[in-house]
Amino acid sequence: MTRYDCVLFDADGTLLDYEAGEARALARALAAIGIEPGPAHLAAYREINARVWERFERREISQREIGRERFGELLARFGIRGDPEALGERYLEFLGEEAKLIDGAREALQALRGRVKLALVTNGLGAVQRARLARSGLDSLLDAVVISGELPMAKPDPRIFVLALERAGGVPPHRAIMVGDNLASDVLGAIQAGLASCWFNPRGEANPFPFSPTYEIRSLAKLPGIVGV
Ligand SMILES: [Mg+2]
Secondary structure (H helix, E strand, O other), X not given: OOOOOEEEEOXXXXXXXXXXXXXXXXXXXXHHOOOOOOHHHHHHHHHHHHHHHHHHHOOOOOHHHHHHHHHHXXXXXXXXXXXXXXXXXXXXXXXXXOOOEOOOHHHHHHHHEOOEEEEEEEOOOHHHHHHHHHHHOHHHHOOEEEEHHHOOOOOOOHHHHHHHHHHOOOOOHHXXXXXXXXXXXXXXXXXXXXXXXXXXXXXXXXXXXXXXXXXXXXXXXXXXXXHOO
């Protein structure tokens, strides 16, 4: 018998290589408005984006405002004249085409598939995430996909984990484990929803929080052993 009946996965930084896709999509979006993209643009974008997402997670701005806010600030910082909303839309279009997998992601899902239910719980925009899941081929390996952008809640809200378990066939929280690279959204949310948690920590970073995951792994290859398949 497996230790769990369902494995929930985060997408970005866990199954999908978000950083590579983000860099390429930003470079293409800037090039499309005649700007030669460089490392300074990417560094500034990442810093701005992290702040804008935190504001979104605190519900200070709406999902629709994310694009305008982050690209408005980016354009202003580099003194570029342009329409932040149009640039944001272009960026999302390119981002939807980015679907590089994290090392071992497909192998881990294939090892687990058929033995336990597999679901994805991601904070992001519905159209972008669905496009990336289809392009990566991950969608055909998953029993359920839950995207915050299509819902009135996001991780770490425990309700989004409960919804994923319902969609995966009604698995009780204590029989499920959440795997993700973000302690504040994936691990904390799982703890609050009554699931086990597995922190995917490929760079071996320190945990600055007062809570701990049930497991910590540096490679997705460790996952089948934890689940017991
Ligand atoms: Mg993540």
